[in-house]
Amino acid sequence: MCDVVARVLGQGDALPESGRRRFLQALGATAAAGGLVAAGAQHAAARSVQHRPGADGHRTRLVLLGTAGGPAWIDGARCGVSSAVVHRGRVHLVDLGAGAQQRLVQSGLGGRSGLGSSLSAVRAVFLTHLHSDHVTDWPALYATGPMNIVGRALPPIEVFGPGDRGILPRVFPPGRPAPPVFNPEDPTPGISAMTGYLRKAFANDFNDRARDSNFTGPDRLFSVHDIDLTGIWDIDPQGKPPRLRAPIPVWEDDDVRVTATLVDHHPTAPAFAYRFDTPDGSVVFSGDTGVSDNLIDLAQDADYLVHEVIDPVFVDRLVSTLPAEIGDPLREHLLAAHTTIEQVGRDVAEPAGARNLVLNHLVPGNNATRRWKAAQRGYSGRLIVGEDLLQLPVGGS
Ligand SMILES: [Zn+2]
Numbered sequence: 001m002c003d004v005v006a007r008v009l010g011q012g013d014a015l016p017e018s019g020r021r022r023f024l025q026a027l028g029a030t031a032a033a034g035g036l037v038a039a040g041a042q043h044a045a046a047r048s049v050q051h052r053p054g055a056d057g058h059r060t061r062l063v064l065l066g067t068a069g070g071p072a073w074i075d076g077a078r079c080g081v082s083s084a085v086v087h088r089g090r091v092h093l094v095d096l097g098a099g100a101q102q103r104l105v106q107s108g109l110g111g112r113s114g115l116g117s118s119l120s121a122v123r124a125v126f127l128t129h130l131h132s133d134h135v136t137d138w139p140a141l142y143a144t145g146p147m148n149i150v151g152r153a154l155p156p157i158e159v160f161g162p163g164d165r166g167i168l169p170r171v172f173p174p175g176r177p178a179p180p181v182f183n184p185e186d187p188t189p190g191i192s193a194m195t196g197y198l199r200k201a202f203a204n205d206f207n208d209r210a211r212d213s214n215f216t217g218p219d220r221l222f223s224v225h226d227i228d229l230t231g232i233w234d235i236d237p238q239g240k241p242p243r244l245r246a247p248i249p250v251w252e253d254d255d256v257r258v259t260a261t262l263v264d265h266h267p268t269a270p271a272f273a274y275r276f277d278t279p280d281g282s283v284v285f286s287g288d289t290g291v292s293d294n295l296i297d298l299a300q301d302a303d304y305l306v307h308e309v310i311d312p313v314f315v316d317r318l319v320s321t322l323p324a325e326i327g328d329p330l331r332e333h334l335l336a337a338h339t340t341i342e343q344v345g346r347d348v349a350e351p352a353g354a355r356n357l358v359l360n361h362l363v364p365g366n367n368a369t370r371r372w373k374a375a376q377r378g379y380s381g382r383l384i385v386g387e388d389l390l391q392l393p394v395g396g397s
């Protein structure tokens, strides 16, 4: 759902006061409508799936750390979106929503020294896009990471994500006056520039610890890369990506190969999907996107497709009390930039031939599981509704 709702909420001048109040009431009503029963059930479910040892013996595993989508905290039972592909004990993270580091420790992937080892097995991080619900824990990892590497014997953690977009997105809805620009001298920083700002923001802490103890800072622990789109896409304000003929090579290490494609999360751009190929099988992460042909190409014959999903009933509730001239385009936009329950199995996983479809980035996070299971319609593979800390084996070894 990301920034559109936040933008509407933040634009007092774009919405008459009565409409704004009704919109806020709709949000509250929606959160309540998902119900106490669903929230309670999910608390219990989250407890029951913590650190499932059944997948521990597998050489390659998919681990869901957090499964909630969007920056709004619906009920807190699910953490923000974050996942891991584990191969030969090395952890590769995809997105870092709120609570990712906490879930990393709870998952058992963070070492068990009891001395601060949550990042000791992390080899690389891949960020799909820079919306806050996907990167909120990057500052936490960056600032505290050097204190959480007890026993680490790996090279630096490679971090990949979008580069500088270079141009602001169009204003929505069309015709609305352009709002003030944040940080106008650098309004669209990529992951490298964002990390540069973090280095400055935490300088006091880093200098304190460097002088007071043997703290070496984050520079030697993290190696941060913008994914280069030169010759692939010159991003425009609309942010609708071109059809790619081939995936973008991102990273390779021993027998883990990571490729990416551009997905359609317009106007947000670039937004990446990632594919991990290992000797035991493949795992694809959609990131945030509407139905995307590029993604269907990337996910061909994947063992696991981990895909975002939004409930259109939630969207309807969200916009139902808004004036039509605001609600209609908002609904259209939310459904174009995300993938609905009805679409994700039938229109994405089925044509991709993915053997398992794992739903994550659930919007809203407090829906009953049975509602998400409607994604099975039109999909002949196995549907798995994501839960925080769920571990799934990849391949048989
Ligand atoms: Zn997003």
Ligand SMILES: [Zn+2]
Binding pocket: 001, 002, 069, 070, 131, 133, 134, 288, 361
């Ligand atoms: Zn998101």
